[in-house]
Amino acid sequence: MHVIDSHTEGEPTRVIVDGGPDLGSGPLDERLERFRNAFDPVRTATIHEPRGSDVLVGALLCEPVDPACAAGVIFFNNVGYLGMCGHGSMGVGVSLAHLGRIGPGRHRLETPVGEVRFELNGPNEVTIENVPSYRYREAVSVEVEGLGTVTGDIAWGGNWFFIAQDSPFPLSREYTPQLTEAAERVKSALLAQEISGADGGTIDHIDFFGPPESPDAHSRNFVLCPGGAYDRSPCGTGTSAKLACLAAAGKWAPGETWIQESVIGSRFEAEYRLDDAGQAIVRVTGRAYITGETMLVQQEGDPFANGIG
Ligand code: PYC
DSSP states (O other): OEEEEEEETTEEEEEEEESOOOOOSSOHHHHHHHHHHHOHHHHHHHHSTTTOOTTOEEEEEEOOSSTTSSEEEEEEOSSSEESOOHHHHHHHHHHHHHTTSOOSEEEEEEETTEEEEEEEOSSSEEEEEOSOBEEEEEEEEEEETTTEEEEEEEEESSSEEEEESSOSSOSSGGGHHHHHHHHHHHHHHHHHTTOOSGGGOOOOEEEEEEOOSSTTOOEEEEEEOTTSOBOSSOOHHHHHHHHHHHHHTTOSOTTOOEEEEOTTSOEEEEEEEEOTTSOEEEEEEEEEEEEEEEEOOOOTTOTTTTOOO
């Protein structure tokens, strides 16, 4: 498979350009199910060691239903599939530009959870306009072993998030093992206490927030991804969910720029407007860089051809 690797604010994306599974045509959510049911070893071969790592997010480029879109894309990770991925969409934008398929300006991507508009502002800067984001439940308290009562909002930003009000540990790199453990406990407690997103959607991203380090930023975060790795970027879908919560609480005005720092100090700039249904249409800007272009090979007889684990 021909793949292009990039990172967006530190978080890696691997785009399958050629040689991936043929998922046929039709809506992207149906093609995602075909990927899951018939071609899951392609996901594990791409993401798992020895070709990848737990932190990597994969993106399979597909023929879009609407030919005016730049591409269709299905995101996946070490444990399964993602509805949307903000940093990954920026990685896809920069990868499509690297391939010469798009130039600066406005474009659209089809994803399993809806259409995402994006703007390539230059070779490495992308602004995405995410699917509508909203706060589903406010100030939900959950009892967490070792942490006590943890309170947060449940919000949709293309994935389901628990947006915790406070972080149990300092939001810095040396605390990522403790933050990861704490977020895993919150995730397990939500599951055990049957607290979910709308229609029973699993809350598989846990977001801790705290004050920023840079004087011009508004907040710093730590985001636990579904497969146990933490997001090195401030998380595009998480930043969208956060802005939807701030909007619902009347704490941030439409059109104002929110600067979100990640736990490693990289940043996204975001702003929102409300649509007719009162949901937040969040635009998130970040920077992505190509890190490699390669052919992934599976040799006959390789016991780890589909990855380890
Ligand atoms: O940027 O939306 C995001 C994201 C989700 C998981 C990892 N990054």
